Amino acid sequence: xxxxxxxxxxxxxxxxxxxxxxxxxxxxxxxxxxxxxxxxxxxxxxxxxxxxxxxxxxxxxxxxxxxxxxxxxxxxxxxxxxxxxxxxxxxxxxxxxxxxxxxxxxxxxxxxxxxxxxxxxxxxxxxxxxxxxxxxxxxxxxxxxxxxxxxxxxxxxxxxxxxxxxxxxxxxxxxxxxxxxxxxxxxxxxxxxxxxxxxxxxxxxxxxxxxxxxxxxxxxxxxxxxxxxxxxxxxxxxxxxxxxxxxxxxxxxxxxxxxxxxxxx
Amino acid sequence: xxxxxxxxxxxxxxxxxxxxxxxxxxxxxxxxxxxxxxxxxxxxxxxxxxxxxxxxxxxxxxxxxxxxxxxxxxxxxxxxxxxxxxxxxxxxxxxxxxxxxxxxxxxxxxxxxxxxxxxxxxxxxxxxxxxxxxxxxxxxxxxxxxxxxxxxxxxxxxxxxxxxxxxxxxxxxxxxxxxxxxxxxxxxxxxxxxxxxxxxxxxxxxxxxxxxxxxxxxxxxxxxxxxxxxxxxxxxxxxxxxxxxxxxxxxxxxxxxxxxxxxxxxxxxxxxxxxxxxxxxxxxxxxx
Numbered sequence: 001x002x003x004x005x006x007x008x009x010x011x012x013x014x015x016x017x018x019x020x021x022x023x024x025x026x027x028x029x030x031x032x033x034x035x036x037x038x039x040x041x042x043x044x045x046x047x048x049x050x051x052x053x054x055x056x057x058x059x060x061x062x063x064x065x066x067x068x069x070x071x072x073x074x075x076x077x078x079x080x081x082x083x084x085x086x087x088x089x090x091x092x093x094x095x096x097x098x099x100x101x102x103x104x105x106x107x108x109x110x111x112x113x114x115x116x117x118x119x120x121x122x123x124x125x126x127x128x129x130x131x132x133x134x135x136x137x138x139x140x141x142x143x144x145x146x147x148x149x150x151x152x153x154x155x156x157x158x159x160x161x162x163x164x165x166x167x168x169x170x171x172x173x174x175x176x177x178x179x180x181x182x183x184x185x186x187x188x189x190x191x192x193x194x195x196x197x198x199x200x201x202x203x204x205x206x207x208x209x210x211x212x213x214x215x216x217x218x219x220x221x222x223x224x225x226x227x228x229x230x231x232x233x234x235x236x237x238x239x240x241x242x243x244x245x246x247x248x249x250x251x252x253x254x255x256x257x258x259x260x261x262x263x264x265x
Numbered sequence: 266x267x268x269x270x271x272x273x274x275x276x277x278x279x280x281x282x283x284x285x286x287x288x289x290x291x292x293x294x295x296x297x298x299x300x301x302x303x304x305x306x307x308x309x310x311x312x313x314x315x316x317x318x319x320x321x322x323x324x325x326x327x328x329x330x331x332x333x334x335x336x337x338x339x340x341x342x343x344x345x346x347x348x349x350x351x352x353x354x355x356x357x358x359x360x361x362x363x364x365x366x367x368x369x370x371x372x373x374x375x376x377x378x379x380x381x382x383x384x385x386x387x388x389x390x391x392x393x394x395x396x397x398x399x400x401x402x403x404x405x406x407x408x409x410x411x412x413x414x415x416x417x418x419x420x421x422x423x424x425x426x427x428x429x430x431x432x433x434x435x436x437x438x439x440x441x442x443x444x445x446x447x448x449x450x451x452x453x454x455x456x457x458x459x460x461x462x463x464x465x466x467x468x469x470x471x472x473x474x475x476x477x478x479x480x481x482x483x484x485x486x487x488x489x490x491x492x493x494x495x496x497x498x499x500x501x502x503x504x505x506x507x508x509x510x511x512x513x514x515x516x517x518x519x520x521x522x523x524x525x526x527x528x529x530x531x532x533x534x535x536x537x538x539x540x541x542x543x544x545x546x547x548x549x550x551x552x553x
Binding site: 162163166170171172176180181184185259 | 388
């Protein structure tokens with residue numbers, strides 16, 4: 001296998017898909033075997049088919065779809081928080097990256113939060129904002145924006161200085177250099193930051209919906225846990241993973257459409 | 266040596282307005298690793314007062330690009346530039362980027378996200394040029410420039426789809442579309458292969474003929490300096506001082522026969538002698 005230990009070797013699409021599907025199937029098979037062998041109690045590890053049947057129960061039962069309602073609530077919260085992250089976080093990151101003095105002033109406020117336990121902020125948010133929607137959205141927003149801002153700043157600072165100098169030489173004002181030369185060049189990396197922010201929000205959605213949960217996937221999981229319906233818990237988790245993956249893939253697709261030049265460089 | 270050859274005005278009669286550039290007692294120092302300072306440019310005084318191609322020739326790393334950046338007024342460095350001395354354009358001391366000059370860099374600084382057309386038209390999206398040149402006018406200029414540099418059929422392509430020489434044509438077109446009084450060129454053809462370099466030199470001569478302006482062209486290639494320059498300024502190795510400054514009185518384009526002539530050979534020898542006489546390291550290229 002001369003190509004095995006070669007990180008630059010191309011893997012044909014069919015083979016790549018086969019390997020990916022194969023590993024997922026392998027895990028499902030192992031899971032089925034463990035569940036069927038009675039090694040682990042079904043109350044701790046429901047079998048794949050039990051999860052599947054819980055999924056179908058959640059998807060449609062008694063003339064309504066709990067799963068769809070919960071998904072719409074969660075996606076709605078995520079979208080609102082995501083728009084706030086983009087609308088507030090990107091401008092702050094750009095200004096920090098473009099103006100070293102702003103960066104010096106703001107980075108001590110922003111950078112430590114990257115490694116801070118954001119979940120610990122939840123009780124404080126509840127205290128400040130109550131237990132309604134605004135608290136949930138604020139929690140998602142904070143959880144994602146602390147990653148996004150430094151990534152956007154780094155994206156701006158990573159743009160080679162030659163673009164700035166080139167624009168300045170052609171008569172651009174310093175602000176025009178940022179707006180017309182630096183920011184457009186940083187856009188693919190800023191898009192990466194947005195993708196990370198959405199992934200982070202999907203990981204925090206269940207936590208956000210734990211408190212006073214009425215609707216949402218987090219509430220659905222929390223509710224199932226309360227009744228020890230582990231098959232529904234597993235189904236809920238898988239739906240979140242699936243949605244997070246779909247968000248990621250569609251955003252990657254969009255990024256490639258918007259910035260095709262990034263890979264041509 | 267005699268005076269530089271007066272450039273032929275183009276058929277359209279367009280030509281940059283006369284401009285005078287005076288570089289006076291320029292010193293540039295950088296902090297060195299041992300805590301002291303390294304002087305890269307040492308009391309350089311030069312004056313340019315007419316259109317023509319001025320070659321700033323010196324070994325690699327001698328500080329000639331730094332000097333060129335000072336003429337452009339773009340001061341990207343963290344240290345004070347220049348340490349002392351002044352650059353004046355038409356009698357006015359220049360401290361920052363100004364509208365009279367445009368620079369062509371060795372790394373072409375073309376925007377990978379923009380088409381060839383939009384790269385050349387880029388300056389006209391800026392406030393400064395938008396207010397000076399109406400859209401119909403700049404669109405015409407960009408189209409003419411695309412023709413002039415032979416990229417009319419590639420206007421919609423992106424830089425990644427072009428060769429190195431074609432990319433440098435885009436950079437040259439973007440500079441000349443502004444019809445600058447001063448064109449500053451920082452080893453623009455240094456990264457190209459020999460054949461493409463010659464093509465680009467021919468193109469520059471053609472473009473210069475239709476827009477004669479004050480060109481300051483930095484190179485470490487002795488042959489390039491002799492083939493292009495009306496005037497050749499030789500800088501010594503670091504710290505850069507003016508080692509020689511002379512005119513080349515031969516009409517362009519200069520033929521291969523002239524290149525082998527006694528005159529060209531003696532000029533080349535003169536340059537190499539000056540460079541060898543100055544202490545320090547650094548390389549020049551000779552392709553004759």
